[in-house]
Amino acid sequence: MKRPAAHAREMPGTGGAPSAGKGRPPGHEPSRPADVVMARFVLEAQFHLLERALAAWPRRAAALLDVNCGSGALLPFLWACGFEVDAVEADAAARARAQTRCPSATIMAGRDDDLPVEDDAYDWVLLHLQEPHRLVPALAEARRVARRGFAVTFWNRHS
Incomplete structure (x- = not known):
């Protein structure tokens, strides 16, 4: 599969930074006001x-x-930075939320160790590593897909 075509730059409904739960999986909202402030x-x-x-x-x-975009909390930010953004996420509910947050992106089903795109399909890859035991295959996939380079993040409750 080739990289999807460029998308329109208009992104309605992305006002403000989305919330993310401290130490919670992507897509789970914090339940207490203190959690919202911390998130x-x-x-x-x-x-x-x-x-x-x-x-x-x-x-x-x-x-x-x-890659592993979760509910897409970073997608509007990356788009606002000037990138043409697409994403990969394994969880269907998180993909739906990510698509709502960044309508101009193509959100694809997939895992970090088996990306659903061709070699050198993107200039850059941002890999959010979720399962350290898949580090080697996830890095190999990021390298395969990225023409220019990639970055790896590992967010956890201590981040």
């Missing part, structure tokens, strides 16, 4: 960290694949 703080910290880490990546017309 927003953590997500903002992740945004700033990624912004600095990806600052050297050229973005004009650059295609980025977000």
Whole structure:
């Protein structure tokens, strides 16, 4: 499968930073006000960290694949940074939420160790490693798919 065609830049309904639960799987909302405050703080910290880490990546017309995107909390941010964004996520409910958060992206079903795209299909790959025991095959897939490079994140409750 080739990389999907470029998408429109307009992204309605993405106002504000989405919430993510501290130490919760993607797609699960925090239940207490203190959890919401902490989740927003953590997500903002992740945004700033990624912004600095990806600052050297050229973005004009650059295609980025977000692997293990969860519910898509980072997709609007990556799109706003100037990337043409698509994503891969194994969980169907999380994919649906990600598509709502970033309507211009193609959200594909798949796993990090078996990406549903051709070799060199994207300029950049952002791999959110979820299962450390799949590190080697996930890195091999990110390398296969990325023309220019990739970055790996590992978010956990200590991040």
